[in-house]
Amino acid sequence: MKDLIKKGLKDLGLDGFKAYLKSNYQKYFFTDEEFIRKEFRKRLGREVDLEDPKKFNDKLQWLKLNWRDPLATKCSDKYKVREYVKEKIGEEILNELYGVYKSVDEINFKELPESFVLKANHGSGWNIICKDKKKMNWRGEFRRMKWWMRTNYYYLGREWVYDSIEPRIVCEKYLSGEDSKPPKDYKIFCFNGEPKIIEVDFDRHTDHKRNFYDLDWNFLDLEIKYPNVPSKNIKKPEKLEKMIEYSKILSENFPHVRVDLYEVNNKIYFGELSFFHGSGMQNFRPEEFELKMGEWLELPKN
Numbered sequence: 001m002k003d004l005i006k007k008g009l010k011d012l013g014l015d016g017f018k019a020y021l022k023s024n025y026q027k028y029f030f031t032d033e034e035f036i037r038k039e040f041r042k043r044l045g046r047e048v049d050l051e052d053p054k055k056f057n058d059k060l061q062w063l064k065l066n067w068r069d070p071l072a073t074k075c076s077d078k079y080k081v082r083e084y085v086k087e088k089i090g091e092e093i094l095n096e097l098y099g100v101y102k103s104v105d106e107i108n109f110k111e112l113p114e115s116f117v118l119k120a121n122h123g124s125g126w127n128i129i130c131k132d133k134k135k136m137n138w139r140g141e142f143r144r145m146k147w148w149m150r151t152n153y154y155y156l157g158r159e160w161v162y163d164s165i166e167p168r169i170v171c172e173k174y175l176s177g178e179d180s181k182p183p184k185d186y187k188i189f190c191f192n193g194e195p196k197i198i199e200v201d202f203d204r205h206t207d208h209k210r211n212f213y214d215l216d217w218n219f220l221d222l223e224i225k226y227p228n229v230p231s232k233n234i235k236k237p238e239k240l241e242k243m244i245e246y247s248k249i250l251s252e253n254f255p256h257v258r259v260d261l262y263e264v265n266n267k268i269y270f271g272e273l274s275f276f277h278g279s280g281m282q283n284f285r286p287e288e289f290e291l292k293m294g295e296w297l298e299l300p301k302n
Contacts, residue, residue, distance in 0.1 A: 032158045036061050039157070043281040056293035060280025063255070064158050067300055071253060075273045076161035078121040079170050085270050088249050093261075093270045096173040104145045104169060109133055115174040118145065122165035123153035124274065129182060129205070131174065145169055157279035175264050183262045185271065186243060190251030190259055191296040195244050197222075199258075202229055215244060222289050225282040237263045246270075256297050 030038065033050070040048040040061060053059045075081045082094055098116055101107050107118075114133055118141075120126035126148050128141050154163035177183030187199040197220060198213045209229045212220040217236040237243065247259040250273065260271030284290035 032065060032160075035158050036064060040281055044283060053299070054294050055290045056284075056297060057280045057282070057290060059294050059297045059299060060256075060276050062299060064160060064276065064280070067255070068160065069254070072257075072275055073161050073164060075257075076159075076275065077165045078119055078272060079168055080121075081273060085250065089246055089270075093246065093268050095175065095269050098171040098173065101169040101171070102167075104142055104149060107169065107171070109138075112171065115176075117172050117174050119170050119172070120145070120148040120153075121168045121170050122162055123148060123151070123156075124159075124162075124272075126153075129174065157276070157281075159276045159279060161275055175262055175269060177262075177264060183264050183269075184237075186237060186261045186263065187274075187277075188243065188247040188259045188261065189256075189277070189293070190247050190254075191256050192254075192298060193248055193252035194296075195247045195251070195259075196293075196296055199224075200234060201226075220289075221286070223285040225278060238266050239263050239268050242268060255300055 036050075037048055040046075040057075044057065048061050049055070049058045050062055050065065053062045071084075075084050079100055082091075082097070085091075085094060098112060099107070100121075112133065115131050116133075117130065118128040128144070130136055149167045149169070152163065154160060175183050182204070185199070185201040185204070187201070188195045189197050189199070195215060198215070198217075199210055200213065201208065201210045203209060208226050210224070210226045211228050211232065211234060212222040212224075213234075214220060217240060219232040243261050243263070246261065246268065250259050251257045254275070256275065258274040258277050260274065262269040262271055
């Protein structure tokens with residue numbers, strides 16, 4: 001046991017090893033429903049309604065427990081989803097792929113350009129943005145990636161779509177937006193193939209803020225977890241109509257999915273598909289909008 005602990009600390013670091021132990025504790029001591037009820041109460045301060053859900057967050061928890069679709073698992077895999085996008089739209093909106101690795105030790109940095117992005121295919125938010133590989137703390141980043149590879153993301157939020165994904169590290173081109181910063185995320189919430197609202201994230205890695213807009217790019221008085229940016233007059237993306245068209249195509253097979261896209265130099269790039277926004281545990285302001293989004297989400301009858 002001592003040898004295992006030493007190896008875990010060496011490979012993952014203290015924080016990574018603690019997170020690894022926590023995920024395994026959750027794995028063995030809570031059923032999906034027990035975990036969901038506990039975490040929902042802890043994060044949102046109320047009980048989840050799984051019997052007759054009305055609000056958006058509650059319906060996402062219901063989907064975790066009652067809805068299964070192998071295609072959703074494929075589309076949650078940050079590598080295999082590329083096949084789905086290529087079939088539905090074409091590879092022209094896919095970011096350039098530098099490599100796919102089954103082990104962190106397979107990554108050969110000499111073969112990679114100065115800037116790139118590394119991400120785990122089997123989780124959400126597991127990304128390393130590298131603007132200059134010579135300035136990175138690769139010892140720490142390797143520990144982080146090794147923790148990713150040992151962790152089943154499913155147990156962190158009971159999002160079943162991640163449970164059977166074979167872990168890989170995906171390396172893609174670094175997309176540069178304004179002032180050489182990462183480009184804005186345009187996250188389009190779709191319900192049964194119908195886009196409804198658009199989320200735009202700003203400064204995700206420094207001072208995270210987000211705004212919401214309708215499909216005509218009118219600002220919505222809505223906050224989900226993060227505050228709005230002070231200026232509401234954010235420039236509409238040049239390719240907004242095309243983004244909405246793509247989101248319809250990519251979401252048509254699912255009761256709900258969030259389609260993430262980028263616009264860089266007047267070109268659209270695919271980001272990811274997400275079936276459980278914020279794991280269905282993020283606070284709304286105003287609360288009435290959580291009910292409104294819940295009305296858009298029609299739960300499968302089977």
